[in-house]
Amino acid sequence: MALMGFSRQGDTEVGREVLDALAPKIWECEEEFSAQTVGMALRGLQRQRRAQEVLRALAPKIMQCTDRFSPDMITAVLHRLKQQPETEEVRLVLAALAPKFQRTRGVFTAYNVSAALCGLRRQTDASVAVQQILWALAAKLEACTEAFSARHVATGMRGLWGKSTMPATQAVLQLLVHKLDGCSDEFSAEDIAAALNSLGQMSNNAAAEEFLGALAPRIRRCTAVFSASHVGMALSGLKGMSNTEGVVGVLAALAPKIAQCSRPFSPRELCRSLEGLHAPFLGHVMQTPLSEDSDAVQEVLRALAVKIAECDRAFSAQDVAMALYALRSHAGTQAVQEVLRALLPKIRGCEEVFLAQSVGMALMGFSRQGDTEVGREVLDAL
Numbered sequence: 001m002a003l004m005g006f007s008r009q010g011d012t013e014v015g016r017e018v019l020d021a022l023a024p025k026i027w028e029c030e031e032e033f034s035a036q037t038v039g040m041a042l043r044g045l046q047r048q049r050r051a052q053e054v055l056r057a058l059a060p061k062i063m064q065c066t067d068r069f070s071p072d073m074i075t076a077v078l079h080r081l082k083q084q085p086e087t088e089e090v091r092l093v094l095a096a097l098a099p100k101f102q103r104t105r106g107v108f109t110a111y112n113v114s115a116a117l118c119g120l121r122r123q124t125d126a127s128v129a130v131q132q133i134l135w136a137l138a139a140k141l142e143a144c145t146e147a148f149s150a151r152h153v154a155t156g157m158r159g160l161w162g163k164s165t166m167p168a169t170q171a172v173l174q175l176l177v178h179k180l181d182g183c184s185d186e187f188s189a190e191d192i193a194a195a196l197n198s199l200g201q202m203s204n205n206a207a208a209e210e211f212l213g214a215l216a217p218r219i220r221r222c223t224a225v226f227s228a229s230h231v232g233m234a235l236s237g238l239k240g241m242s243n244t245e246g247v248v249g250v251l252a253a254l255a256p257k258i259a260q261c262s263r264p265f266s267p268r269e270l271c272r273s274l275e276g277l278h279a280p281f282l283g284h285v286m287q288t289p290l291s292e293d294s295d296a297v298q299e300v301l302r303a304l305a306v307k308i309a310e311c312d313r314a315f316s317a318q319d320v321a322m323a324l325y326a327l328r329s330h331a332g333t334q335a336v337q338e339v340l341r342a343l344l345p346k347i348r349g350c351e352e353v354f355l356a357q358s359v360g361m362a363l364m365g366f367s368r369q370g371d372t373e374v375g376r377e378v379l380d381a382l
Contacts (some may be wrong), residue, residue: 019045019051020053020054023056023057024057026054026057026058026061027057029061031060032065033064033194035065035144036067036073038061038062038077042058042093043076045080049083049085052088052089053089055084055089055090056088056089056092059089061099062096063095063096065100068103068105069103070106071106071107071108071109072112074100074112074116075108075116075119076115077170078097078115078116078120078133079116079119081093081094081119081120082119082121082122083122086122086123086124087144090123091130094123094133095127095129097129097327098132098133101136101137101140102136107143107144108140108144110144110148110179111144111152113144113152113156114148114156116158117155117156118155118159120133120136121162122162123162124164125163126164130168131166134168134171138168138171138175141156141176141179142218148179148180148183150183150186150188150191151188151191152163152183153191154190154191154367156172156176156179157194158194158198159198160173160198161197162201163201163202164201165202170207174210175198176211177214180215183218186221187215187219187221188216188222189222189224189226189257190230191236192230193229193233194233195215195237196234196235196250197234197236198237199237199238199241200239200240208241209244209245210246211246212249214252216246217253218284219250220253225260225262226258226260226261227261227263227268228264228266231254231257231269231277234276235272236273236275236276236348238250238251238276238277239278241281245293249296249333251296252295252299255299255303256299256303258303258307264310264311264313265307265311266306266311267315267319268319269312270304270311270319270328271319273307274322274323274326274327277297279325297335298333298334299335301336301339302335305335305338305339308323308342309342311346314351315343315350315380316350317352317353317355317358320346320362321354321362322361323343324361324362324363324366324378325361325365326365327339327340327365327366327369328366330368330369332375337370337372340374340378341374343378344377346375347378347382348381359382363382
């Protein structure tokens with residue numbers, strides 16, 4: 001009950017002091033916690049980013065709980081951890097929750113699985129506890145016979161954000177591909193952006209490639225207007241991926257969505273979008289990039305060049321540096337030259353003094369550029 005009182009409280013200094021004072025009281029409590037009590041406690045902490053001592057005290061109480069959690073209860077408990085940063089204390093709580101999935105009574109619905117996955121959003125899959133929960137959720141996902149909606153798929157994908165190619169993560173992603181295949185409703189721009197953004201830490205692999213291949217036609221069929229934020233989220237999820245059929249298909253579907261954006265992009269949104277087209281490990285180990293020979297990449301670059309030209313906000317020195325740096329994996333194609341041409345007045349209009357790091361980043365963007373007229377103009381402006 002005491003922790004439940006924090007359910008609508010922000011993360012304040014006095015709130016943290018009260019929570020720190022409650023931690024030893026939790027340790028001293030000899031009564032067994034029920035599943036409902038665990039749920040109430042974590043609900044109270046869902047807005048608290050620095051409740052480490054309380055979480056550390058709660059972990060053994062959760063482990064000792066002999067109640068069987070219902071699907072709704074275990075989902076709620078895990079979902080309430082979605083804003084918690086990855087700390088040792090959160091890992092202890094997850095380790096205590098993992099075996100509870102094995103004893104959960106009842107069938108998991110599409111909502112249960114997707115919301116539970118979303119609770120892992122800020123946790124990497126490097127810890128044993130997260131892997132155990134992912135394996136448990138993979139089993140629930142496979143057993144779930146309910147059709148997934150677009151929102152269920154997108155919510156579940158949010159839980160894979162920041163994850164790598166660990167087997168548990170790939171198992172969940174592969175099962176989400178099957179759910180995506182059976183999804184009949186239209187994806188919103190937000191759902192598409194969230195789903196793609198969640199792939200951001202994954203390299204190309206069979207499961208990611210299948211997911212991209214299944215999502216591309218749904219992007220084409222989407223009738224919603226994308227915002228600049230949606231475009232940035234979607235493209236940043238492709239960063240580091242190679243030039244595969246799935247990636248190219250998604251880029252080809254996204255290009256007209258970028259062109260249709262009605263609201264101007266901010267400089268930072270443009271930089272984020274351009275960075276999403278960066279190839280893996282360029283400058284260290286040359287690999288096949290999001291190839292400049294791909295028509296889809298060229299179309300996206302052309303669409304972004306128009307948005308750069310339309311941007312009515314001044315570029316800071318850092319914005320200029322980030323935009324040029326994002327071009328470091330592209331040769332001087334016609335589309336890249338269009339981007340440079342659009343950036344030129346932004347560079348000339350920048351009144352800030354460049355720091356050394358910004359200079360280095362900006363010039364690094366020319367590492368694969370040939371000697372072009374617009375390139376020389378940009379260098380002269382720098």
